[in-house]
């Protein structure tokens with residue numbers, strides 16, 4: 001698959017992930033998780049990861065990965081953990097929204113900015 005196709009898939013994954021996350025975080029813990037939100041979030045996370053590795057391959061970035069790739073994987077793990085953190089009440093709702101937004105901005109910066117590390 002060409003670089004551009006991986007990028008479209010990566011951005012599709014980003015949109016699905018954060019749409020799902022929005023649906024999940026709009027419900028209180030007592031209401032229980034939004035099933036549709038969880039499905040969107042799961043599909044989006046998978047697309048983000050697969051396309052992320054596709055992009056790396058097309059950029060010729062092999063092992064050992066540069067630091068920004070590890071940082072993106074960290075952000076990906078954090079975004080993946082947010083629904084469980086919300087369900088278990090580890091993260092207050094307002095903080096959940098803040099972390100989700102911050103994580104998205106951080107991952108985008110890491111992907112777009114001239115690679116700082």
Ligand code: HEM
Pocket residue numbers: 007010014048049051052053055056059069072073075076079103104107108109110111112
């Ligand atoms: C929450 C997780 C993530 C978000 C929100 C995210 C977001 C983005 C965005 C907005 C871009 C820029 C796309 C553009 O140029 O138009 C990008 C590029 C990229 N991302 Fe991610 N990403 C995430 C996770 C990952 C992961 C886990 C990997 C690696 C396995 C990855 C690898 C890449 C690569 C290689 C690029 C292309 C960089 C370049 O063209 O120089 N991303 N990402």
